[in-house]
Structures are given as structure tokens and as C-alpha cells.
Amino acid sequence: MAMATTTPTSGKRTFRHGIHPPERKGLAADAVIEVLPTPARVKIPLLQHIGAPCSARTKPRQEVALGETIGQADAFVSAPVHASITGTTAMPSAVTIPNGRHMQAIPIKAADAQELAGKALLKDILGGDWPTSGLSQHSPEAIVEAVRAAGLVGLGGAGFPTHVKLRRNDDKPIDTVLVNGCECEPYLTADYRMMVEAPGPVVSGAMLAAHACGARNVVIAVEDNKPLAIDTLGKAAKGTDVGIVELRTKYPQGGEKQTVQAALGRTIPGGGLPLDVGVVVVNVGTAASIARAVLRGKPLTHRVVTVTGHGIVKPRNVLAPIGVTYGELIDFAGGLKDGAARIIAGGPMMGFTIGSRDYPVTKGTSGITVLTEDDVAKARETHCVRCGRCVDACPMNLVPSRLALASRNKQWDIAKRYHAFSCVECGCCAYVCPASIPLVQLIRLGKAQMPREEKKA
Amino acid sequence: MAENTNTPESDTQAAAPQTHVAPGPHLSDRKLSTRRMMVDVIIGLLPVTVAAVIMFRRYALLQLAVAIGGCLAAEALFACMRKRRPTLGDCSAIVTGMILALSLPWNTPVYVGLIAAFIAIGIGKMVFGGVGYNLFNPAMVGRAFVMLAFAGAVGAPAYVEAGDVGELRDKMPWLESLGAMPAQYAEAPDGGADTVSAATPMTAKKMKDAGEEGGFLTKFKNLAVGNTIGSLGEVSAIACLLGGLYLCLRRTASWEIPAGAIGAVVILGGIGNLMDPSSGWTVLDDLAGGALLFGAFFIVTDPVTSPLTPKGKLIFGVLFGALVMLLRGYSNYPEGVMFAVLMVNAIAPLLNRWTVPKPLGGPAPIPVK
Numbered sequence: 001m002a003m004a005t006t007t008p009t010s011g012k013r014t015f016r017h018g019i020h021p022p023e024r025k026g027l028a029a030d031a032v033i034e035v036l037p038t039p040a041r042v043k044i045p046l047l048q049h050i051g052a053p054c055s056a057r058t059k060p061r062q063e064v065a066l067g068e069t070i071g072q073a074d075a076f077v078s079a080p081v082h083a084s085i086t087g088t089t090a091m092p093s094a095v096t097i098p099n100g101r102h103m104q105a106i107p108i109k110a111a112d113a114q115e116l117a118g119k120a121l122l123k124d125i126l127g128g129d130w131p132t133s134g135l136s137q138h139s140p141e142a143i144v145e146a147v148r149a150a151g152l153v154g155l156g157g158a159g160f161p162t163h164v165k166l167r168r169n170d171d172k173p174i175d176t177v178l179v180n181g182c183e184c185e186p187y188l189t190a191d192y193r194m195m196v197e198a199p200g201p202v203v204s205g206a207m208l209a210a211h212a213c214g215a216r217n218v219v220i221a222v223e224d225n226k227p228l229a230i231d232t233l234g235k236a237a238k239g240t241d242v243g244i245v246e247l248r249t250k251y252p253q254g255g256e257k258q259t260v261q262a263a264l265g266r267t268i269p270g271g272g273l274p275l276d277v278g279v280v281v282v283n284v285g286t287a288a289s290i291a292r293a294v295l296r297g298k299p300l301t302h303r304v305v306t307v308t309g310h311g312i313v314k315p316r317n318v319l320a321p322i323g324v325t326y327g328e329l330i331d332f333a334g335g336l337k338d339g340a341a342r343i344i345a346g347g348p349m350m351g352f353t354i355g356s357r358d359y360p361v362t363k364g365t366s367g368i369t370v371l372t373e374d375d376v377a378k379a380r381e382t383h384c385v386r387c388g389r390c391v392d393a394c395p396m397n398l399v400p401s402r403l404a405l406a407s408r409n410k411q412w413d414i415a416k417r418y419h420a421f422s423c424v425e426c427g428c429c430a431y432v433c434p435a436s437i438p439l440v441q442l443i444r445l446g447k448a449q450m451p452r453e454e455k456k457a
Numbered sequence: 458m459a460e461n462t463n464t465p466e467s468d469t470q471a472a473a474p475q476t477h478v479a480p481g482p483h484l485s486d487r488k489l490s491t492r493r494m495m496v497d498v499i500i501g502l503l504p505v506t507v508a509a510v511i512m513f514r515r516y517a518l519l520q521l522a523v524a525i526g527g528c529l530a531a532e533a534l535f536a537c538m539r540k541r542r543p544t545l546g547d548c549s550a551i552v553t554g555m556i557l558a559l560s561l562p563w564n565t566p567v568y569v570g571l572i573a574a575f576i577a578i579g580i581g582k583m584v585f586g587g588v589g590y591n592l593f594n595p596a597m598v599g600r601a602f603v604m605l606a607f608a609g610a611v612g613a614p615a616y617v618e619a620g621d622v623g624e625l626r627d628k629m630p631w632l633e634s635l636g637a638m639p640a641q642y643a644e645a646p647d648g649g650a651d652t653v654s655a656a657t658p659m660t661a662k663k664m665k666d667a668g669e670e671g672g673f674l675t676k677f678k679n680l681a682v683g684n685t686i687g688s689l690g691e692v693s694a695i696a697c698l699l700g701g702l703y704l705c706l707r708r709t710a711s712w713e714i715p716a717g718a719i720g721a722v723v724i725l726g727g728i729g730n731l732m733d734p735s736s737g738w739t740v741l742d743d744l745a746g747g748a749l750l751f752g753a754f755f756i757v758t759d760p761v762t763s764p765l766t767p768k769g770k771l772i773f774g775v776l777f778g779a780l781v782m783l784l785r786g787y788s789n790y791p792e793g794v795m796f797a798v799l800m801v802n803a804i805a806p807l808l809n810r811w812t813v814p815k816p817l818g819g820p821a822p823i824p825v826k
């Protein structure tokens with residue numbers, strides 16, 4: 001096993017508390033990444049990240065080519081969006097993305113001729129050679145600019161613009177780039193397939209990221225339920241300074257605070273970011289996209305999406321253009337089975353159920369999980385028996401039962417005393433509760449309803 | 458939280474299965490349920506129950522039947538009165554009944570057992586709003602009530618008076634062969650074997666400490682195995698350990714509580730030993746004698762009436778152990794488990810307040826809107 005060679009990592013390879021939900025990754029783990037046939041139409045939302053929305057740069061009925069910028073980012077914390085197919089634009093229209101936000105999107109109708117499709121597209125995005133030496137010929141500024149122009153955001157779901165993280169900041173020097181390959185959500189295998197099939201761009205991208213932000217160490221953290229990925233990454237990283245750390249599988253290891261704790265043994269201060277402890281965390285998909293943006297000058301137009309669950313006829317990992325609908329991906333995976341109960345954007349722990357098949361895939365869509373009635377069956381809610389299991393499960397070391405009760409009764413002073421805002425909404429508490437109390441749901445609601453000071457203008 | 462089937466946009470092309478939206482997480486650990494926890498406690502109580510039945514045979518079975526039946530009937534009755542769905546299915550009434558029965562003497566009159574059961578469920582649990590809301594351990598509330606109201610029938614004297622040695626021999630002739638007659642487990646009684654009373658080990662020790670006739674110390678071997686007179690569940694230390702360890706391994710009982718309790722007893726009992734090394738009563742006897750282990754593993758670990766946080770649980774256990782030692786040593790009662798349970802139950806909410814854990818990385822500042 002290729003373990004960290006030169007990179008000093010002092011993590012304990014795990015974090016406190018957390019849970020072991022059923023992994024169910026076997027459904028799609030061995031499904032080789034397939035390319036979705038070019039859809040007839042895509043709708044590209046102008047806001048797929050944390051930050052300011054883009055402004056449309058195209059007019060209706062304008063011809064656009066794959067990779068052309070169609071939404072430009074005017075603010076610093078923002079990311080442009082690009083045409084994911086070649087075709088003709090239409091009037092911007094409103095779409096809903098899975099987290100419930102409504103926003104403008106630019107529809108593109110596919111042209112008959114696509115310069116890149118099928119195998120050629122896959123090769124263009126993940127194939128070919130990915131150098132691991134001579135990367136310092138790219139200046140840090142050039143890397144950051146290429147990443148910005150490519151519209152890169154965190155592909156793990158949070159969607160924070162990547163260029164903002166990579167920019168050097170003398171107040172908070174970065175010493176380590178941590179590539180997050182934990183993929184701790186049950187069912188999802190998109191990152192896993194990426195590490196197995198295309199470890200090259202992951203390693204190159206990680207090294208480029210480190211060069212950009214001035215980090216000396218590069219560490220890729222993978223959970224030990226993915227031995228094949230650890231192996232392929234190890235081979236790809238041979239001869240480089242990139243270390244691979246094998247973490248003990250546990251949910252929510254992929255959470256930024258938990259990964260940094262487990263892999264590096266550093267504790268991110270409450271309300272802080274990895275950069276507060278000298279770390280930049282990027283997802284494996286993001287790392288690969290960094291390599292592609294810098295080395296090939298290609299923007300983020302496609303991503304790997306796992307379409308899985310016992311409610312899906314043929315679980316798959318699909319390379320899909322941004323803006324294609326969930327419905328088309330579901331159909332590509334054989335459609336829904338009888339008994340399908342919930343369509344989830346993302347994984348079953350932190351994903352959102354979607355109310356419509358028309359929602360577009362965004363940069364942060366890591367998977368579509370379809371659960372059956374049987375999967376989601378839950379016992380009736382009973383009273384809290386104060387068993388403390390939620391306390392033992394909470395990775396943030398909170399008292400979820402107390403927080404949920406405070407939310408339910410709108411006792412905001414108690415919610416604050418018990419640190420409601422430290423909750424990362426991982427759902428461990430609700431998962432374990434023997435009384436089936438919707439703990440995280442209540443806490444989330446409480447956080448949203450709690451009266452807070454208005455931001456000073 | 459209500460699930461709602463909403464379709465913000467046209468959903469005409471949706472495939473046949475009707476899907477719905479609901480907040481995550483979408484999976485839950487179905488191995489865990491309130492009922493499963495209660496069943497665990499019942500399993501954990503089995504070794505103790507078996508030991509009691511071996512010792513007291515039909516008398517033990519009678520007490521168990523009365524207390525469990527009484528608790529179930531009371532639960533159904535009070536649920537009906539409050540116009541709620543009866544919560545018999547969660548098995549918590551069975552647990553209360555078992556613990557109550559195991560805390561009673563073998564010769565408790567049936568009506569006393571029934572009253573204890575109704576008080577346990579009615580006053581101990583239902584007036585607070587049912588399982589999850591009660592402040593005190595229901596079984597101990599019922600036990601305390603009859604202990605005060607029917608002191609003659611279930612209090613410490615009951616063992617001595619209601620069952621003198623002759624009566625014990627009459628009613629339970631098998632005790633002799635189990636080596637469980639007081640004369641068989643008394644270690645060097647002051648006035649010779651003839652003066653031995655039918656007292657339980659804890660009462661006999663108290664009597665001896667007070668210089669009363671009939672007092673004696675019990676052999677450790679008997680305390681461990683359980684062939685002594687006493688409340689049904691307190692006799693066998695080994696059975697308590699067996700069931701208790703099962704509960705801790707299943708994490709139905711939090712190990713912090715018995716660990717804290719045993720730790721406190723070891724330290725306080727150890728100090729006692731050092732101060733009076735010739736007493737013949739050691740830390741081990743403190744642990745194995747009376748209801749300490751039964752209480753530490755099965756009663757104070759009741760999640761509802763114990764703190765939520767690991768630190769709180771440890772402090773709670775330590776307080777329990779210390780109180781038991783204090784009551785044993787200085788109160789008028791030979792044993793202090795029941796009152797110690799009720800006292801620590803009362804401070805559990807405070808312990809929760811005092812032991813709010815520090816979030817990972819320290820509390821996050823409250824964000825502005």
C-alpha cells in the first residue's frame with residue numbers, strides 16, 4: 001500500500017464520534033464512467049456556487065460553442081459558467097436547483113454537430129498524459145487565473161469558488177493542500193471512479209494547487225474502504241511528493257473539519273476555515289479540474305455524477321454536461337424502479353430530495369440517489385429517552401437532543417448556550433436516534449428561525 | 458416533520474412511482490429503537506432474575522408477576538385516562554416492573570407490590586408525561602413510597618422480623634442446601650452461630666456495627682454468588698456484573714455511570730479499610746454487598762433519569778456511589794441505593810447544564826444575517 005512517504009501527517013486517521021451508516025457503494029462502484037449522449041437541451045444556472053451570481057454574457061439565439069463563457073463573474077467571490085454543449089441559446093429562464101433556490105439559467109439547444117462527444121469527450125476531459133513534473137513553469141498567478149476563468153468551484157457540493165481559496169494570502173500562509181477523496185456519503189461513487197480511472201489529473205491538479213498557494217505538502221486523503229483508489233493514486237503519485245493518507249472509514253469524514261482533523265491532526269477553530277490552520281482542502285473532482293484548466297485551458301463543463309440507489313434500474317457513473325436535467329440522467333440509468341420513494345440530489349445523509357425531474361445538474365451535483373420506500377422507512381417518532389446516542393454520534397461534540405428541543409420550543413437562549421451554530425448539519429444525530437426524532441431537521445430550522453443581528457450595511 | 462409531495466414545476470413526465478420530498482438524512486439506523494433498548498435491559502436483567510428465582514423460587518416468581526402485571530395494568534389505565542395511545546409496546550413498563558420486583562424482599566405482601574407498581578407508573582412516570590419526561594426512576598419512586606408507607610412489610614426490619622430463621626427454614630427449605638441460611642454465611646458472629654438473625658448482609662452488618670445482638674458479617678463468597686437473604690435482585694453480585702456488562706457492551710447502559718459508581722465506592726471503601734483495617738469488611742464486600750451493583754448497572758443507568766453528556770454521566774455515577782457509601786455508613790438504613798438513586802436523579806438536569814460539551818474547535822460565533 002502506498003502510504004505517505006515524505007509528507008508529514010500527524011492525524012490519527014480518524015476523528016471523534018461519527019457513525020457507520022450502510023455504505024451501499026457496491027451498487028455503482030464498479031460501473032465504469034460512461035458519457036451521457038449529448039442532450040437536446042441544457043439549462044445552465046447562473047449561480048452554482050457560494051457568492052455572487054454571474055451575469056449573462058450571451059444574447060438569446062446566439063450560437064455558442066462547447067466551453068464558451070456564457071455567464072461572467074463580476075464579483076471576486078463568484079465563478080463564471082460555460083456552455084456545456086455546442087448550440088444556440090434562448091431567453092434566460094428561471095430554474096430551481098435542488099437546495100430550493102430559484103435563479104436564472106441560460107438554456108442552450110444542442111446543434112446537430114458536436115465537436116466532442118462520447119469517447120472523444122471522455123478522453124478530452126480525463127484521458128491523455130498528466131505531467132507531474134515541470135509544473136512550476138506555471139506561475140501561481142497564472143494558475144489562479146486559469147482556475148478562475150475555468151469557473152471552478154468545490155465539486156464536493158459546497159461550491160465555494162476555488163480560485164479564492166488558492167490565492168496567496170500573507171496573513172494566513174498555507175502549508176498543506178489536502179485533497180479530499182473520502183466520499184463518505186453512502187451510495188456515491190463519482191469521486192471513487194475518478195480516483196480509479198483518472199488518478200493522473202487528480203495528482204497533477206493537487207500539485208498545481210499547492211504551487212499556487214505556496215503549500216509545501218500535498219496530501220490526498222482516502223477512506224480505507226477504497227483500496228483500489230488508494231492503489232491507483234499511489235501509482236500515479238509515484239516519484240512525486242504527494243502523499244496518500246488512508247483514513248478509517250466513518251461518516252462524516254469528508255466534512256472539511258473532520259478530514260483536516262483525521263488526516264493532519266489539526267483542529268479548525270469554531271466558525272473558521274481550513275486556511276486558519278494553514279490548509280486548503282479541495283475535492284478530488286476539483287483537483288482534476290484544476291489540472292485540466294491549467295494544463296489544457298479547458299473550463300468546467302462536465303462532471304461525473306453517480307446515479308444510484310435501489311430505486312434505479314441500472315446504477316451508473318455518468319460524465320454529464322452541466323445543465324442537463326436530473327430526469328435525463330435517471331432515464332440514462334434505466335429509469336426508476338417501482339417502489340422508488342425519494343430522488344435525492346447528492347447522497348442520503350446530506351442530500352436534498354428533489355420535487356421535479358426538471359432540476360438541472362450543477363457543478364456541485366455529485367450524485368443522484370434514488371431510495372425506495374423500504375430504505376426510508378422509519379419508526380414512529382416517540383419521546384426522547386435521553387439515551388445520549390446523539391451526543392455520542394455528533395462529530396462536532398454537541399448535544400443534539402437539547403438543541404432540537406430548544407428549536408422546537410423556540411428557546412433561542414438555550415439553543416445558543418448549546419452552540420447551535422457549531423452544527424454542521426451532518427445528520428448523524430437523526431440517523432442514530434432510537435426515538436426517530438428529526439434532530440438535525442429541527443436544528444436546521446432553529447438556526448434559520450433564530451433571531452440574529454442584521455449584517456451592518 | 459411533515460413530508461409533502463410538492464411539484465414546483467411541471468412534473469408531467471415523471472415516471473410512474475410517486476416520489477416525495479422530505480428533509481435529510483434519508484437513512485436511519487433501524488437497529489436502534491426505544492423498544493430495542495428496553496428489550497436489551499430485560500435481557501440484561503435476566504441473569505439477576507434467574508439468580509433470584511433459583512434462590513427464592515415461587516416467591517420470586519410471585520413478586521415478578523405482581524410487579525410486572527401491576528406496571529402494565531397501571532400503564533394501560535393511566536394512558537386511557539389521559540386519552541393517549543397506550544405505550545405498552547415500548548416495553549418500558551416491563552422494565553420498571555422487573556426492577557421494582559427485584560428491589561423487593563421475597564415476602565412482600567401482594568397488595569404492597571401492587572401499590573408500589575401503580576405508584577411507580579402513576580406518580581413516577583405518567584404525571585410527568587410518560588416515558589422520557591420523568592425526573593425520577595419510576596421503580597424507585599414506587600419502592601420508596603412503599604418503603605415509607607409499609608415500613609414493616611418491606612423495610613429493613615421486614616427481613617429480620619417477618620422472616621426469622623425458623624420461618625425461613627419452614628417456607629424455603631431449599632435455602633439450607635444452597636448454603637443461603639444466615640447461619641451458613643455468617644462469618645464469626647459475636648455470640649456464636651446460634652445468635653445469628655435472619656437479617657440481610659447489609660442489615661446484619663449495620664447491627665454488628667451498632668453492637669446489637671444478631672449482627673454479623675457475611676462471607677464474601679456468598680455476597681458474590683448470591684446465596685444470602687436480601688431483596689430479590691441484590692443477592693448475586695456475579696449475576697449483576699454479567700447482565701451489566703452486556704448492557705454496557707450494547708451501549709444501552711453508559712459505562713461511565715457504573716464506572717463512576719464503582720470507582721467512588723472503591724475509593725471511599727478503601728479509605729474506610731485503611732482507617733479500620735481490622736473490621737473484617739473490605740472494599741470487595743462494599744461492592745458485592747447490598748444493591749450497589751444492581752443499582753449501578755440497572756437503576757441509575759436508566760437513560761431518562763441520568764445525564765446526557767459523557768462527563769455528566771461520570772460525575773453522576775461518582776455521586777451515586779459516594780451517596781450510597783454515605784447512607785450506608787451514616788443513615789438509619791442499612792442500605793442507601795434507593796435514596797441515592799432518587800437524589801442523583803434530582804441533580805441530573807443540573808449536571809446536564811454544567812457539562813455542556815465544548816464543540817470541536819470551540820464554539821462558532823453566531824453569524825449575522
Ligand code: SF4
Pocket residue numbers: 383384385386387388389390391400401432433434435436437439
Ligand atoms: S438519540 Fe434521540 S432519544 Fe437518544 S438522547 Fe438523542 S434525541 Fe433523545
Ligand code: SF4
Pocket residue numbers: 393394395396397398399400422423424425426427428429430439440443
Ligand atoms: S447536531 Fe449537527 S453536527 Fe451534531 S450530529 Fe447533529 S447534524 Fe451533525
